[in-house]
Structure formats: structure tokens, C-alpha cells
Amino acid sequence: MSxxxxxxxxxxxxxxxxxRLVQDxxxxxxxxxxPEDPAVARLTPNPYPDDSDAARDFRSGTRGDLLAxxxxxxGIVSAAVAGVxxxxxxxxxxxxxxxxxxxxxxxxxxxxxxxxxxxRLVIATRLGIVDEEDHDPDDARFxxxxxxxxxxxxxxxxxxxxxx
Amino acid sequence: xxxxxxTPELDEDVDLLAAPLEPWQVVVWNDPVNLMSYVVxxxxxxxxxxQERATQLMLAVHNEGHAIVATGPRETMEVHAQAMHDYGLWxxxxxxxx
Numbered sequence: 001m002s003x004x005x006x007x008x009x010x011x012x013x014x015x016x017x018x019x020r021l022v023q024d025x026x027x028x029x030x031x032x033x034x035p036e037d038p039a040v041a042r043l044t045p046n047p048y049p050d051d052s053d054a055a056r057d058f059r060s061g062t063r064g065d066l067l068a069x070x071x072x073x074x075g076i077v078s079a080a081v082a083g084v085x086x087x088x089x090x091x092x093x094x095x096x097x098x099x100x101x102x103x104x105x106x107x108x109x110x111x112x113x114x115x116x117x118x119x120r121l122v123i124a125t126r127l128g129i130v131d132e133e134d135h136d137p138d139d140a141r142f143x144x145x146x147x148x149x150x151x152x153x154x155x156x157x158x159x160x161x162x163x164x
Numbered sequence: 165x166x167x168x169x170x171t172p173e174l175d176e177d178v179d180l181l182a183a184p185l186e187p188w189q190v191v192v193w194n195d196p197v198n199l200m201s202y203v204v205x206x207x208x209x210x211x212x213x214x215q216e217r218a219t220q221l222m223l224a225v226h227n228e229g230h231a232i233v234a235t236g237p238r239e240t241m242e243v244h245a246q247a248m249h250d251y252g253l254w255x256x257x258x259x260x261x262x
Contacts, residue, residue: 043249043252044249045249045254045256047242047245047249047255047256048256048257048258058242062242062246066246069250070250073250110209110251113251114251114252117197117198117252118252120197120252124196129196130196131196132196134196149199152202153199153201156201156202
């Protein structure tokens with residue numbers, strides 16, 4: 001693996017979108033977390049679906065750590081997209097949409113991928129996506145879901161190109 | 165024939181037989197969310213599999229619904245399953261069928 005940073009082209013309006021999504025994720029898995037929430041369940045899968053004793057032991061021993069790692073990953077992404085003005089109404093259109101280069105250090109690329117994936121899993125749970133064909137063009141959340149998938153795909157390609 | 169300088173500790177063999185290593189497996193299940201390229205990358209970078217092997221496993225998950233991605237001691241398999249969960253993949257741990 002190369003230690004070179006991965007470059008992502010991203011517009012301010014996208015950074016703001018991403019920042020809000022990461023904030024939502026942090027809220028979901030932060031204090032006051034609801035373990036019964038299907039999205040939380042999807043982020044902390046049961047590795048022993050046929051053995052409730054083993055599942056309980058595993059979860060009580062590892063769930064907190066897993067959520068702490070998720071929060072740390074989200075914090076990395078959050079820090080990278082911080083510093084965007086929070087008032088898009090005041091932006092000139094050309095400023096809001098012009099892509100800028102965001103450099104992601106090689107050591108942080110996995111945190112980005114895990115976080116984009118986690119947000120997609122949450123949205124998919126909320127939308128009830130159960131197979132790859134599920135899509136509703138009238139629901140704006142599908143637009144966000146597809147956009148995150150596109151961002152993730154671009155990031156994977158850029159990382160693969162970097163590592164040769 | 166001369167006697168060996170050291171005789172093997174037979175007790176150790178007995179101990180090994182008394183506690184055979186039962187293989188466990190990590191199984192990754194198909195889901196409609198994770199991108200194929202992402203799953204290949206996770207298998208390749210986390211397990212150190214070749215691009216070809218990682219792609220084979222991803223296709224098995226996609227087409228057959230699941231694939232065994234690792235086999236070994238239970239504790240190690242649980243560590244792998246946790247890593248898969250970190251990456252958002254749906255992984256379970258089970259005793260290898262005899």
C-alpha cells in the first residue's frame with residue numbers, strides 16, 4: 001500500500017451534505033442509542049444468529065468497542081468536512097457547486113469508506129431496501145443513497161489507483 | 165544405536181490430542197447495499213487475499229448468498245467477524261460442519 005494521500009474532488013454543497021449525514025450517524029450511535037432500532041442493529045450485526053447465548057456473550061463483550069470505532073471513523077470524516085459555511089443560502093451558486101480537491105491521508109481512507117458505508121446502511125434500512133432493484137425516484141433519500149454510493153465508488157477507484 | 169540425547173515429552177502429545185483444534189468459519193452474507201468493488205477491496209486488504217481470490221469470494225457472496233471467507237480457531241474468527249462488521253459487511257461465525 002502506498003502512503004500517498006487519496007484525492008477526492010468535492011463541492012462545498014456536497015461537503016455540507018456529508019457533514020450533516022455524519023452528524024446524524026453520530027447521533028444515532030451516540031449516547032441515547034436505541035439498540036432496538038433496525039439501523040443500529042444493522043450496524044452491529046449478530047454473528048451467532050442460531051445461538052442466543054453466544055450472541056449475548058459476543059455482543060456484551062464487543063458492541064461498545066465496535067460503536068466506539070464507528071464513532072472514531074465518523075470523527076475523521078467529520079473533521080475533514082468541517083469548516084464549510086453552514087448557510088448555503090448565502091452561497092453564490094458557482095461557489096457552492098465548484099469542486100475542490102480534498103486530500104485524504106492514506107491512513108484515513110478506510111475510515112472514510114467505513115463511514116460512507118455505515119451511512120448507506122442506515123439509509124437503506126430506513127428506506128426498506130431489501131434487494132438491489134429497490135428504487136423510488138420520487139423519494140429524495142434515494143438520491144442521497146445513490147450519491148453516497150457514487151462517492152464511495154470514486155474513493156475506492158482513487159485508492160486502488162494510488163496503491164497501483 | 166545410541167540413545168537420543170533428549171527424549172520427547174510424550175505427555176505433550178497426549179495434551180494436544182485431548183484438546184483438538186475445532187475449526188470455525190467466518191461467513192459473509194449477501195446484502196443489497198454493499199458495492200461489489202468495496203467487498204473485493206475489504207477481502208483483499210483485510211485478509212491479504214489476491215485480487216482474483218477476493219473477486220471469487222465476492223462473486224460467491226453475490227451469486228450464492230454467502231461465502232466462507234476464513235477458517236480457524238474461534239477467537240480468531242470472532243476478531244475477523246468484528247472487522248467485517250466494522251466495514252459494514254454482514255458476517256457470522258459458525259463451527260465448521262464436520
